[in-house]
Amino acid sequence: MPLPRSFYESGPTPQIAQALLGKLLVHRTPAGTVGGIIVETEAYLGEHDPAAHSYRGMTARTRSMFGPPGHAYVYFTYGMHYCANVVTQEPGIGQAVLLRALQPTVGLELMQERRRTTDPRLLTSGPARLCQALAIDRSQDGIDLTVGELTIEEHDPGPITVVTTTRIGISSAQELPLRFYIEGNRFVSRR
DNA sequence: GACCAGATTGTCT
DNA sequence: GACAATCTGGTCA
Numbered sequence: 038m039p040l041p042r043s044f045y046e047s048g049p050t051p052q053i054a055q056a057l058l059g060k061l062l063v064h065r066t067p068a069g070t071v072g073g074i075i076v077e078t079e080a081y082l083g084e085h086d087p088a089a090h091s092y093r094g095m096t097a098r099t100r101s102m103f104g105p106p107g108h109a110y111v112y113f114t115y116g117m118h119y120c121a122n123v124v125t126q127e128p129g130i131g132q133a134v135l136l137r138a139l140q141p142t143v144g145l146e147l148m149q150e151r152r153r154t155t156d157p158r159l160l161t162s163g164p165a166r167l168c169q170a171l172a173i174d175r176s177q178d179g180i181d182l183t184v185g186e187l188t189i190e191e192h193d194p195g196p197i198t199v200v201t202t203t204r205i206g207i208s209s210a211q212e213l214p215l216r217f218y219i220e221g222n223r224f225v226s227r228r
Numbered sequence: 229g230a231c232c233a234g235a236t237t238g239t240c241t
Numbered sequence: 242g243a244c245a246a247t248c249t250g251g252t253c254a
Contacts, residue, residue: 116236
């Protein structure tokens with residue numbers, strides 16, 4: 038069962054980023070179904086957050102970040118990589134959670150083909166890696182994650198401990214504690 | 229293991 | 242024209 042839309046506006050975005058840990062991201066494509074357990078996330082806080090793409094208001098690129106909660110915001114960066122976010126809060130707020138790493142569980146073989154490696158640690162341990170493994174690109178930008186081909190499913194990971202750290206790869210607001218990961222999980226992109 | 233350069237293009241100033 | 246919410250493959254140790 039996909040998480041309901043209400044999940045994505047059930048509290049402050051950093052809290053939702055933590056609550057997404059242990060849930061299951063699944064992409065059903067004609068070639069097969071692939072997915073994994075979310076083990077690492079980051080929160081981006083719109084107009085309150087200089088590191089957020091939405092900080093300076095809506096543009097053509099960031100349109101979906103201001104859209105309804107529970108939808109995807111997928112962007113292209115560094116000339117070759119895609120990264121996937123989940124929109125939170127009501128429309129117009131511009132907040133989202135970046136999905137940074139998965140523990141691959143569904144469709145291992147297809148992910149290995151797409152990633153050109155069999156090393157499970159290199160399959161989905163990074164925001165651009167997981168997009169390549171799951172075949173996520175700009176054609177998934179703005180789509181609803183509560184129904185359809187790409188969804189986040191309810192899942193019980195058992196007891197987990199969440200570690201909070203600073204975010205990776207940004208040049209402003211570097212000190213904010215908005216990155217979250219599952220303690221001890223080997224598929225986290227870096228400690 | 230750590231560190232570093234190169235890849236490659238959409239987006240905004 | 243500068244830069245980017247990154248990854249890879251190289252070097253050196």
